[in-house]
Amino acid sequence: MTTTNISALTNEIRQRIQEARQRVSALHAELPRWELVVWTAGNVSERVYVSETNKPSNDDVFVIKPSGVNYENLTPDSMVVCNLNGDLLEGNYSPSSDTAAHAYVYRNMPEVGGVVHTHSTYATAWAARGEEIPCVLTMMADEFGGPIPVGPFAIIGDNSIGRGIVETLRKSRSPAVLMQNHGPFTIGKDAKAAVKAAVMVEEVARTVQIARQDGEIIPIPQESIDRLYDRYQNVYGQ
Amino acid sequence: MTTTNISALTNEIRQRIQEARQRVSALHAELPRWELVVWTAGNVSERVYVSETNKPSNDDVFVIKPSGVNYENLTPDSMVVCNLNGDLLEGNYSPSSDTAAHAYVYRNMPEVGGVVHTHSTYATAWAARGEEIPCVLTMMADEFGGPIPVGPFAIIGDNSIGRGIVETLRKSRSPAVLMQNHGPFTIGKDAKAAVKAAVMVEEVARTVQIARQDGEIIPIPQESIDRLYDRYQNVYGQ
């Protein structure tokens, strides 16, 4: 059970929260930029480690978007801070209505440092069909290591969305899950990685559907998927 | 019958009109921003309550876009003011050619404070097929509470468009109607809410069509739709 009292945090942890507010606020701009959201939909969160050693614990907190605020009005100060039960600890607004799902993921997947949820069009279209996206692109093998799985139908109000996300992702290499009739949730080591996964899941959902609408798509052999995934996770980038 | 004489209005009401001019002018920028309109198509209006208690009456007026003016030239001063018969009361331009439809809605739906009309692509595509959009997304249950209905074929020149909008919306929880072969009209408690519905109807029309183009979509049980709609209307936002 989380028991964090925000006023008891050290200055160092408070500084980490302030930096996370800035990162999370700035990363929200990536969602409309890549056309993943309309109006106020979509949200990004990031875990703040409260242990001095930066190890995950159930006393961690996370920074998340306030509910129903327009993207152009988001600032570091308008972000809100919750504990891993999803209770509001600090902020002038109510937290995102998806806060319980983010909190469930952080509580149950200690390796996750960032979570993103959108209703991006093509990913949501696959979710409305309840169909996983087959791995037919090399960039998809790189990023997702296989198909992008579908999670169960679950509606807001209890832990069923969070549980559906966690149970589905635990059985997959993919950092993205398509919640049925709902939309994609993505995870990452931090908020930036989860945003990247949200951008890539839409791109892949779009490309694979467009490919399949006009003919037969060619599968990639599992061995090649494995080699691409291994290489990308270990070599790519700086 | 409306009898409003603009010069007889109190300073307070004139101030309300001025504020509505600013809001309606600014909200027009949302239409090209979300790619709902091309060239000069599309219009937003907002009711101004003339009673001191802010209750709707047939003496109310509304602020609407002038006809055939480019979006980049719209300013608070270029907006026009009409009474609920659609007669021009104040303004340097002719009112939008859709003014009669807006006026009919305000006259017959006193709870409506804002109206928007666009020809947004996917919503208009459903309208060209005369087909309602089935409720297969949780965000659609949230916002529309069920399918988005189709209104009758009606052409400009009398009350038939306005009557078609009102008769269709009265039988539905949806704030959007797809007028057959024409395009969507949306309503809200104010102009901003009607613009949000216009943005969401296009997003939903697009996502559901894309989902269905490539396979079977999964329906959402009515009970879940009802729970989502109830929660969203009463809990969401600040």
Next chain:
Amino acid sequence: MTTTNISALTNEIRQRIQEARQRVSALHAELPRWELVVWTAGNVSERVYVSETNKPSNDDVFVIKPSGVNYENLTPDSMVVCNLNGDLLEGNYSPSSDTAAHAYVYRNMPEVGGVVHTHSTYATAWAARGEEIPCVLTMMADEFGGPIPVGPFAIIGDNSIGRGIVETLRKSRSPAVLMQNHGPFTIGKDAKAAVKAAVMVEEVARTVQIARQDGEIIPIPQESIDRLYDRYQNVYGQ
């Protein structure tokens, strides 16, 4: 036969050319803005009347985009001026490779004051099928007065493109023609009207195809098309 010698023009006519350079240069920005062109494709031209009474004549000239120049480098001064044979009269660049087609239209349709050519995606897709766009949207009845016709397959190098445009448009109320395997050409009383038609033909091509991809579209009765067209041409705008 046109014989215009640019140095013999009066100051008034030269002033008209200068104003047309500014309008045509500015209108080119509408093409990428509405996503009708990529790279340097697409061109806009406008007739300049050389008669003092502003009546069309074969001594008129027209202002057109130079060939292969990027959109961000277009300025009033980089526009070029041609006579109605398509010969370069004034300018530092070669005229657009489509100049002969524009010239043919101005020579043979004296009522035309502006011409636009693009390869906009959906209009070009209909052109690749050689299929006219059926009139199933009220906005299409307003603007085009019926279906948007297809012109013959013709390749650059003689008058066959221009002749195909003119022969097709003479049999239609539409200001747009889809040249087979090529793309749309649009006309108007001036360059702005032709640009508007270019924007609208793409929007209509897109909406009607998207409508039809997912089911049966409902036709509009001819009588209603006629009433909408008549009203729009005579009443709309300021």
Next chain:
Amino acid sequence: MTTTNISALTNEIRQRIQEARQRVSALHAELPRWELVVWTAGNVSERVYVSETNKPSNDDVFVIKPSGVNYENLTPDSMVVCNLNGDLLEGNYSPSSDTAAHAYVYRNMPEVGGVVHTHSTYATAWAARGEEIPCVLTMMADEFGGPIPVGPFAIIGDNSIGRGIVETLRKSRSPAVLMQNHGPFTIGKDAKAAVKAAVMVEEVARTVQIARQDGEIIPIPQESIDRLYDRYQNVYGQ
């Protein structure tokens, strides 16, 4: 075998490298502008001739994007320089993970001065089907001189991507190849020409697929393709 030692280059060659850094950095902005890439995907490179006579040689070097750096952070200084074996000669970052494929092309096609790789949506969709794009648009005859061919399935890690590109392009007039399950690679006399080909291959892939999704497309006779290609390569532009 390339043996270039960057510190042994003359000032003139170093100046050429500096100018190529500026061009390649600026050209990367065209990729998101035309919506060919998301996040950090995609890369542009340009050959720098080290011979005084500007003739290609195996001692040439090329400027290419660093790996995994965001588009908004790309500057002339962040570009990296490699020899034709793909070894890093100069730069503060690792070279793009596609560097080996670029290097292979420069080594084996001395006439090539620029290479671009993207995962643009429609071109990649054709690649996922392993299907060449038929030549059914006049702009496609102009730019590509026929169909756009498909290269073999090949994965990163050895010369198989580069070899697939070169072997496919040698049998074609097209400056673009769709590598199966992967995406397009394009070539040109310099980086700008290769970027133009990358923009055009996506536009053509999109238009032809959209055309075909809704009916039969009309082929262009080979003789007309040949005439259009010949004219465009020799006459168009300034």
